[in-house]
Amino acid sequence: MYGPLNVNPLKSKGGKTGSWRTLLRPHYLHKNCIACRMCLMICPEGCVQGKEKNAFTVDYNFCKGCGLCADICPKKDIEMVPEESKEEEK
């Protein structure tokens, strides 16, 4: 029986929405970070990870380049840089 369309999240891959970025990508300077976690909280994708100071990272497979992490960082430790510069290759 081909059943109802129920999905187990662990079997769901999700789209690589990082391909949506055309203009800018976030570049984490890892200089003045105080580990306030605001960048992690504000990301609509939930693709920012980290615990320790200066150790927060973005999963560029999913980042859409909205710029909210750079805007919210109280230490201005995140810059939006042109996508072509590809500061972090993953």
Added chain:
Amino acid sequence: MKEFVEGSHAIAEIITKTNPGVISAYPITPQTHIVEDLAQMVANGELKSQFVNVESEHSAASVVLGASATGVRVYTATSSQGLFYMQEVVFNIAGMRLPVIMTCANRAISAPINIWNDQQDSISLRDAGWIQIYAEDNQEAVDFHLIAYRLGEDKRVMLPVMVCMDGFILTHGMETVDMPEQDKVNKFLPAYKPLYKLDPANPISMGLLADPDYYMETRFAIQETMKQSIDYLSEISAEFKSVFGRDYKDLLVEEYQTKDAEKVIVAMGSVCGTIKEVIDEQRSKGKKVGLLRIISYRPFPYARVYEALKDVPKVAVLDKAVSLGAYAPIAVEIKAAFYGKKKGPKVISSFVAGLGGRDITLESIGEVLRRLNTKEVNSDFIDLKPELLKEEYGE
């Protein structure tokens, strides 16, 4: 154990024995007594279900949808306008393959508003993907609810089931019913084991968006399950007979004196009791007449109908509903059963009767048989009042 009891109360009793986890319904005549009786049983501690008094039928169906999705057995009941109000949820439940069981106390559709019995309500939802079985009397109404749970919750089926019983005639009629005992109910109907459910231990998402790449297979799957259910009904009927002794054969149709009949009436529901009386009376006068009673309306038993009527020269289909602008609902199915086949009736005439609760009497049935002759008629209304039709609007 035999009881002389109101139909609604009999239904409430049998539902109690199936131990649903959640019951939710909104009152609408003529379903009200069922729900009131269930509420009383909960209040007396006889029924341990969660009884959710909702603010509308749309919410009643949504509550049982959510509860069924959480993995418990559920029950709801409605009629007419209530069924129409919950229509989108009804389709939703079937699409989500949740085994919700519902009693439809058949009632006419507004406008004009009318609380008496006909079958327009459940028949109008024939495309919803629900299995629909129609009871002739209160014994069947009781038994069919057990069969409905057994069928709907079967892992091979996982479809909702609507048990249809004529409003007032059956719901408010007092009949002797052999009420199944709890131990036998437990034997026939195992506890519900859901195939899928909302559970943090094993999270799933239900009710996703399906684009054109995925939607069609889900409808095909329900269609296939409906076809397979034709056989499952026979299987379950045999199980039922072995536990309770009552034999519903294949749960698709009942053939009443059709073997050598020259004229057969096809009908559904409580009107068949009246028809059987007319058949008996006419047979005693030597007339070769019979009745083919449809039990399972969805899935529709085309092959079985063909077998039963292929040698009958004249068939009258008596619909207690009407498809405005087209041929009557059961009549089209009967005609479809014979199209392109080598054998079949020479005449299949379609009659409409009993709308809005207009009584179908022995004379009405006699009239149907009288009008069933060589000239085929379609959607011929029985017992119309010509004096009402003569009135001009505004007079």
Added chain:
Amino acid sequence: MENNPLFRPGHTACAGCGQAIAARLVVEASGVNTIIANSTGCLEVFTTKYPDTAWGVPWIHSLFENSSAVASGVEAALKYLGKKDLINVIAQGGDGGTGDIGLQALSGMLERGHDILYVCYDNEAYMNTGVQRSGLTPFDTNTTTSPQGVQSTGNIRPKKPVPEICAAHGIPYVATASTGFPQDITRKVKKALSIKGPKYIQIHVPCPLGWRYETEQMIAVAKLAVETGLYPLFEFENGVIANRKQITPKPVEEYLKTQGRFKHLLGNPEEVKKIQAVADSNILKYNLKAA
């Protein structure tokens, strides 16, 4: 949480979507032992396009207006199974699915006293179907069914006060929140879930597409809504106001000029006055002015 995030990336929300942020904060505040019933809308569509799902918790979508009723059924089933105390039940939807088409089911759920948290993601229009006006669209807003034109300055009706309607049901907890204050969302959700009975939280979620602002401006936009008094943040407990965010009120122009949906008002001091009156009335009614 790394192995099974409760709100997974890879969903198809617009870049910078306020609702995605709020939804993630809500489910993370609730935790693993959560079941969510979701209305049709942006959130449902961008998180669950078969065969993908963004939800790491059990989640069900049925129809547009019935998430409150579906959640009521889930809650009743959990009560029957004796599991309700261990599992949070959340019903959620947009402003349309909550305050317009869903108002009846919501009212029924609140009246029956189910132990459910209802979260309304208020982006102030029917965004998923194309930015049409809802009952919660503020006065003078340009939407596709209340467009500004030669004879119109936008939506002619005031914002439907859904939090107050919910509070009038006498439920234990009602709150408004804003994506401009993300930690406040987490605090309020956690607080609500610690209370038994029906709870309602309405979160102001900016929509970059429907409101027309640059995505990285969201926090400034959301904060201005609160700081002008146009979106008061408050908490009701048992029908009585218990807490509010105090502000030093800014003039509404500062908020209106940030978004394209209010652009037509900037040369129209008459209309701006009317909107200022709405803000002033809120400030008075909720005693928002910081001493």
